[in-house]
Every structure is written in C-alpha cells, then in structure tokens.
Amino acid sequence: MRALFSRDHWPLWVVLVLIALALVLPAVLPWTYDQIDWDAVRAPAFSGSHIFGTDEIGRDRLARLAAGTRVTLMVAIAAALVSLIVGIAWGATAGWVGGKVDEAMMRFVDALYALPFMFIVILLMVIFGRSILLVFIGIGLVEWLTMARVVRGQVMALKQRPFILAAEAAGTPPLTIILKHVLPNIAGVALAYLMLTVPQVVMVESFLSFLGLGVQEPLTSLGILVKEGADDMDMTPLGLLLPGGLLVLLLVCLTIEGERLRDIYS
C-alpha cells in the first residue's frame, strides 16, 4: 500500500486530483452547470467570472466540465464495481467448482462475449427510452466478462497450490478457504483489472453519450461535452479541446496505472 505513494504512481495521483477538482469545484464556482448567463453567451476564456468562457447558450464551461467529469467517473466506477462483484463471484465459482459446472459457466460467458453489445444497448435505449440506469445495465452486462475469465484462471491456479491443500487438511471449510485464502491472493490481479475496466467504461459511456444515447440534458458527461464541442468547433475550439483533452488525460492515466498494476501482480 505504501508503494502507492511513490513517484511511480503519478497517473493515479493525476486521476485523484482530477476527481477532487470535479467534486470541489461546483461548490466553489459562482455558476452551476445548468445555469445560463444571459449576459455572456459564447464568452471567451477569462471573461469575468467565466474562467474557460461559456458555451453557445451561456453556460459556464468550467462548471459543466466538472459536472461532466463527475457523471462520467460515477458511471465508470459504479459499472466497474458491478463488474468486479459479478465477475469475481462468477469466475471464482467456476474456477473453484471446476468440471462440468465450470464448462457451462464459461461457455455462457463466451456466448455473451459474442453478442454485439453496442447494438443491444442501442436497442434497449430505443425500446425503454434514454436513462442513466440503462447505460449502467448495458455496460455492466459486458464488462464483467473479462473479470470473470481472469478470476477463474487465477482461482484455478491457486486451487493447486499446497497452502490451499494444507488449509483443507486443517479442516478449514470451503467457503472460509475461498474468503480467507483465495480472494486475498487474487485481490491484486482483480484490482489491476478493475483499473483497466474503468477507462474502458469511460470510453463506452462517452461513445454512447456522443451518439446522443447517454445521459439526458441538462445533466452532462464528458462524451456530451465533446459532442457539443465538436458541433461548434469552428467557432470556439476550446469547447472541444477542453473536454477532449480531459478525456484523453483520464484514459491515458488510468490505463497506464492499470497496466502497471497488472504487471506487478501477474
């Protein structure tokens, strides 16, 4: 744990600083993300109280950026946690029980992998209407698959280790073995893949939002901000560059950190 404070983990710190800013800024700024300043439509940067200016209907860009980051990361972290829990439960069960059960559970995972999930999400949106909950379900449906595969592999490898056999010989009940011996020893790998899942979910969420299928106005996310910025980029490039740059920074940092953790643990 102490190693996380070393300089090698700068990407993690960049992400944490960005999250802190996204949480603190809305409370400090004079404008909220959906408030329109009728006196300053399309204001340039550093005009009055608008540090990054305003968008085409006069909303403060910085406030919207903070709100968008918050929504995007919230969706990402929630979906990643769901994938972590479902993936670990599914993968650990398949790996531990083995045999026919394992075969059946993993073929089910393969079948889900084969579905064109973006298509299904779009269908769901069309049928049930747009809602943030559907974004969660759509993303959660897919992201746990990789986690389940990774965890299953780890559990199968661990199951053969002598210390698990020794615990069995010591009369430790199977559930306790899984909770006390198996899960703590796959925590590192699971954490690494969690770190890699977050940027993937950020990508998916932004993509859905960019297509106009994500969260609803006036609520915003980085994907929506990029889309709005792209529509208006010949007039105010800042509107595209800010959310776009932020998105890239987040993705790069999370991916570097995730891959580093993965290299450490596997």
Place this chain on the structure above:
Amino acid sequence: MAIQIGGKRLVDGVNITVEAGKCTAIIGASGSGKSLSCLTPFGLTPGEAQGSVKLDGIELIEADAHQMRKARSRLTGFVFQQPLTALTPHLTIGAQLQEAADQAGPQRLSRHELAQKLERVGLSRADERLDQFPHRLSGGERQRVMIAAAIVHRPKLLIADEPTSALDASLRGEIMALLDELRAEQGLAMLLVSHDLASVEGHSDDLIVMDQGKVIESGPSADVIANPQEEYTKRLMAATPRLTEPAPVLPAVGNMLMETEAVTVMFPRPGWRRGKIEAVVDASLTVSEGEAVAIVGGSGSGKSTLGRAIAGIGPLTSGRINWQGEVLPERRARSLAMRSLIQPVFQDPVASLDPQWKVQDIVAEPLKNLRPDLLRTDRDRMVEEALDDVGLGAEYLQRVPNSLSGGQAQRVAIARAIIASPQLLVLDEATSALDPLVGASILELLAKLQQANKLSILLITHDIASARRLCHRIVVLDEGHIVEMGDMAAVIDDPKADSTKRLIAAS
C-alpha cells in the same frame, strides 16, 4: 586454461582451473555464488567480474564485444538447469540444433548430420525428433537436446549449471554418464555446478566447495571427499545421505494404525479426449504406530497422488483407507476428528504457506478448526510451543512467508502439521527442494518429533538414501503400481524390481 575471478563482493577470491578433458565441479548451497562464478565472466549475469579470467588465452574480463562473442559462441557450450525453459518453444529441435551449429561460423549441417548429433546424446528416433517442438519431448529428452546443442559446435569448455537437478532421480545417472562420455570423446573441459554432492561424486576430477561467495575447500575430488579438511565440507559430507553409511537406529514400532486396501485413483484425461489416466492402481499398504514408511518412485509414478488420497486432500476412485478399523472417506467427506489424525507437509515450503498470512495465523489455522474448544490464550501458547518444537523462536510469530528462508518455511509448515497432535504425517518430498544441509536438519527434526510424539510418518520421496535415514519400511511405486515392498535394509540389499534397482543406482 585457467579461470580466475576475484574482487567482487558477492563472490570473492575464487580461483578455478579447468583443464581440457577434465571436469571440475563446484558444490555449494543456493546463494553461495557458484553459478555467478561460472556465468559472470561471460557477461550472462547482471554482475561484473573483476580479476582475471582466461579462456584459451583470451582475457574475458577485458574482452571487447567481438572477443566476448567469440568466447561465448565458439569456445563455450552451456547447459542449464531447466530443460523446460532453456529451449525456444517455437523452434523445432532441428532448427535449434542448426542455430547452435551456426555459432561457430555459418555451416550448413545436413539433416543426416543433425540426426547423428541427436543419436550421439542417446535420443532414439532422431530423424523424427528433428521436426518436433520442445513441448513434445520429456524433461530428460529435452536435457539431451540441450547437451547436443551445447556441444554441436565443438566447444572447448562446457559449463553445466545444475544439469540434472530438475530431472528424475533415475535419469540423473544417465545424463551424468553421457556428459562423462562426451567429455572423454571430444576432450572437452567441463565446469559442473551443483548443490548436490552425491550427483557429482565420481564424475568430477576436481572439486571446489563454495559457501557465501568464498571457496571453502578445493582439490582433487577423491581427496576432498575422502578426507575433508574444513568444518563446512565435513558437515556437507555428513549431510549427504548415502546408502553405504551405517543403518540408523529407529524407534520401536507399535500396533497397526492405518491400512489402505486396493486404493485406486483415476483422473479424466485432459481436454476432450475420452478415457482415464490411472494414477494409482490397487495400492495396499500399512502403517503402524511410530513407524516411518517410505513411498519411493520416479516422477509420475503416482506417489504424491497416493499420499494425497491418504491425507484426504486428493481424490480416491475406489478402495478403502482404514484407520484402526474405521473407514476414512474421500476428501471433503472427512470429519474434523478424522482430519486431525493425518496432516500433510509439502515439497515447496514457500508455496505451502499463504503469502498473505503471518506465521502465527498459519500455524494456528488447524487449531481454529480442529480444536474450536480452545481459548485464544491457549491457542497462542500452543502456537509458540509448536514453533519451539521445530526450532523457531517467538520472534517468527509476526513474520510473513516471503521473509523466511526455505528451511525456515518448511519448519513453519511442519509446526502447522504437528500442532493439532496428528498421529500420521504425510511428507511429500518435504526435503527435496532444500539445500542438503537444510534438508538433513529437517530430516533430523522429523526423527526427533517422531520419537517424542510417537508419530507415524509416510515419507514420499525419490531419494532412497535420505529415506533410509528415517524409515523402517519402503514401498516402491512405478507407474501407479506397487512393485516392491518390504523392510528398508532387505530391499536395498536385494532389490527385485527394475525400477527399484534404478532408484538405488541413482542415489
């Protein structure tokens, strides 16, 4: 030709001389710097060598890249410990040999010539093997290919770093004999590195004993072995089990404790293939109170599978295990009372301890389940007592497995096994991953515990000589079948089965 290394702190003041056609062996525990001394001058380790290393007139320490490459490729051949990983997986055997031959200047060997090289190292069906990939070959076959590749360009020096340690006991003798033959035939100088005195005995002309980066003793092999001068060498000699040493005095044996009746274990074949692998077939044996029984066999003989079935941590297809008249069921069907009768100890001491747990919790684990009636304070006291029994002090309580040496970790594993007062210990190669000195001390510890607690022991091993120090009787397994069983002395004096003879010849 002389090799001299000196100066570096990990390895200090080492003088090694290897003459053409002769073999010099370096013996030492792990971490004694024996591999470093051999590989560093060739730039194969991160270390830097100082002093002077002369190979056929080339000074290796000051050699430039070109000279170094020449020294590595033309003058030297290397054989490493792990035949599994030392061959490139995506190249066929023939391609690897050709690559090795190319080192000493491009030369196109015909297919016939390559096959001859393989035949020379004792591989059958050589022509067919040229097209096979390394994973198709067994460990012994791969090591032969390694040797063939190491000598195909006719080097002057062959460096063999633990060439037989990863191999089965019965294969070791064959590989060493092959190296001897090739050495005589090609006038090779050979530098042999090993942690195991028994495996180089009779194969080397000169012997160098190293410990902690220093040469303890060196001289002609026969002299050093017959008449060791230094304390460390003497201890090493005493720790190396031999069949010629006087028979040990073993504690008296009581009534029959455990009996297996026609135990059979089968595994389904991996993948989609049908059928079953018979790991153990109709194994019937008995263990009495206070008795130590050795189960001996090569790798794949089913000895570990049998031990696991008995210890209740592996499957049992058919047959029965009786404990004083009571039937012990398979694996998870065993009650806690049955669990407390038999405890296992495994080969790899570090892997048998949960890396996330402290020693205190590791040792206490059986107590928590098998003796739930105990108070926490009693449990803590018993953990300290158990650690004390295996020769570890209270300062180890808070340590984690990664900070323990192999010997210490194995002592912790034994403490965990004995804490719930079992009556039978199943030791699965419990000393074979350890250095000889440490392994011998673990065997001594087991003998002491056996006497003090009237423990019965099932010692699973490939090494008859070390089993003889502890065991009353011996059971020899070969391909899942019990081929021989009887008193230790009787079997060693007059082995009946071929596999027994091979195992005895190997130790």
